[in-house]
Amino acid sequence: MAEFTIRVYKNRDYNAVRILFTEGMLEHIPATCAYMLKLSRAQFILFISFISLLLVSRSYLLSLFSLAVVFMAARRQLTKEYHQYVDRCQREDLLDIEESYMASNNSCFWVAESNGRVVGMVAVQSVPHSSEAMVLRRLSVAKDQRHKGIAKALCTKVIDFARQRGYKMLTLETSMIQLAAHKLYETLGFEKTDDKVIPSLLGRFANFSILTYEYKIKDE
Structure with a gap:
């Protein structure tokens, strides 16, 4: 039996989701330092x-x-840039998750729950001005809950959601140092389609890039 369940986001998850996102992002600082x-x-x-x-x-x-x-x-300086990114996200889509993801039929936000605790999250939105593509966003799993299939289950939920609504493509972005994420996406059938250096001073110096992956949705 699975040790977790995936369900639609509820207002009571707000603080847990924001904390999970923050911890997940700041966790990449040591790996980025090692890369540099x-x-x-x-x-x-x-x-x-x-x-x-x-x-x-x-x-x-x-x-x-x-x-x-x-x-x-x-x-x-690196830590500052990570915090600035987190703060920007907290002020944008994660400020009002209901409005950002739950107010439209073509967007959604899910959480993975284990023993009453939110241990994972993922979201999806339609790509602006497109009727064929959706974007997977905010995938994160608590560090102590990894290697249990949570991230894969969350991604599968997004793929099924997009397929049910007739979309043909699912896209996402991830940083070059998130190697475990790359492996997950490629295992699920995503293909890397782009690689762009972050346009900041530190990003250009380190040639630190953001990768784009795409998944072609096939009818079942």
């Missing part, structure tokens, strides 16, 4: 900074300390 540290350009800058500081101060300890300060400043 592997970049040759980042390593070059750190190396040059260390050598320059060493030549000026003639102190390995002071140079290492200064390098740590540079790293912490970069991590702080």
